[in-house]
Amino acid sequence: MTDSRFYITTSIAYANNRPGLHTLYEVVGADVLARWHRMNGTPTRFLTGTDEHSVNIAMRAADQGRTPRDFVDEQVSLFRAAEDALGIRPDRFIRTTDPDHVRSAQEMVRRAYANGDIYVGTYEGWYCPSEGFRNATDVVETARGTICPNHPEVPLQWLTERNWFFRLSAYQERLERWFADEPHAVQPEYRRNEMLGFIRSGLEDFSISRAGAGWGIPFPILPDGSSAQRPDGTWDPEAGTIYVWYDALINYITGAGFPDDPESFARWWPADVHVIGKDIARFHTIFWPAMLWSAGLKAPRRVWIHGWLLAAGERMSKSRGNFMDPLDFTRAFGSDGARYAVLREVPFDRDADVSWDAFVRRYNADLANDFGNLVNRTVTMAGRFLDGRRPAPRPAAGSPLGAGWDDALAAYAAALDGCLLSDALAALWAFVGDANRFVDAEAPWALAKAARGGDTGAADRLEAVLGDLVEACRLVGLAVAPFMPETAPRIAAQLGHAYTYGPDGNGGPPIAAELRWGARMAETGRLGAPVPLFPRLETDAAVAD
């Protein structure tokens, strides 16, 4: 993205339960992309949050003898604590209960109405209180009656409701044109094809209101088209509430300033990337653009659909109970270790099996052994052989490591642009491997011994080799800062370099200039103490799943 700003969002988490790593995975990934753009000097807005309205949530709250608001407040605090532990720094944490979001959703309904895209119809079908509407082909007939396969203990209800519907059918042609004109708007490619296939199979209208559900955003229009707002400012309950997508999806524009702050909205919309899970791809790539067009707004520039975390081949989920607690994870791996492990282990474009042991192996191999040890041996050798004075690197052309850096960085940056976070790390770690091999090839300890014996050629070479290694550590440590924002300043400190980026990645110089080989070679400095960055973990250090 070469635009003057970068707006990235995640899906908003359903605030019905404590958070799992499989939910926060997406937010960590988006946080990395946000930090990368912030460090590049691009004004960046990163939005994440929670989805808090539903009959299910109201029921759970009632079961506990609490108000829905009280219930979701507690869930949200758990999400925020877990995100904080993972180093996630959104520019705004949006809640669908926020007052400006309520106004935003209602305004979108009004615009759809004004554009003739919503109408009162009748919805009929099975309704599972735990899951929402069930398609007739999804329910199961048993001796006890019709049940929801996912919630057999919860009685299904046959619903007949007068609801508002959105005229999605009117947007089929425009959606097909959008997919054709903007081939990179939906990624990865195979998801795009699935969505395109869905569009071509024909689009039906969908319902956007619920009657009689109290915990939701008041539907702003009565069936006759008049406002549902009463003179005292309250809303006529007969109008019902806004149902799901005209509530949840709207958060992306609320977070950009719609409708209260037109100036902000003009600046930030359309979003550069919506990062979402594959289970809600259709709503984001088909419903959402149509809803926006109906309101006279632009579709998002890109929707990135990531895969799921699997445990033994099964999707991690709260209902299955096979998910990892993010706080267990960060306690064992550290915030940065957790971020690295999950984003390296799971390709951002498809599902992947994960396990505690696999994360430990990845952490030990990549962080403790390869990179952490590289920094540690470099700082130790330079400290000991050069009395703590930081050696300068050779010019890139004269250094095996310097000559390879540009390609490594280019591969890293290209992968980040393509949202392929695991590939980005792999590209950087190939360079880390080069650096470790370089150490053994040059054997600085042997050069130091020769230098002590009076060999001035060896002394010069020692200086050059260690200078290259210090520079390699500086570059990798800085480049990987979006993934490991706490470790980056610790590396800089050990290398005697300043680190001027803030805790969210804002504030420093554009990273591109800093990531040139030798960018700081003219500066002198002293090395810090060699403190191991990533202590090795034992495979049986902890048990979790």
Next chain:
RNA sequence: GGCGGAGUAGCUCAGUGGUAGAGCAGGGGACUCAUAAGCCCUUGGUCGGUGGUUCAAAUCCGCCCUCCGCUACCA
């Protein structure tokens, strides 16, 4: 059922016509700056099955088997 994708070393995967690859895990070795890390070497695969095309197929074509994704209204 329809459309799409995948089956390659113990694990995760790369490889789209020309003598089977990487990382991790396992084994051995030399070194010693380092978090018993790093480096070097190495065990290991009838490339899902089968029939074709070709001088030559993991790679192209047919058929079969297995697995996965999408196939509408989750919050």
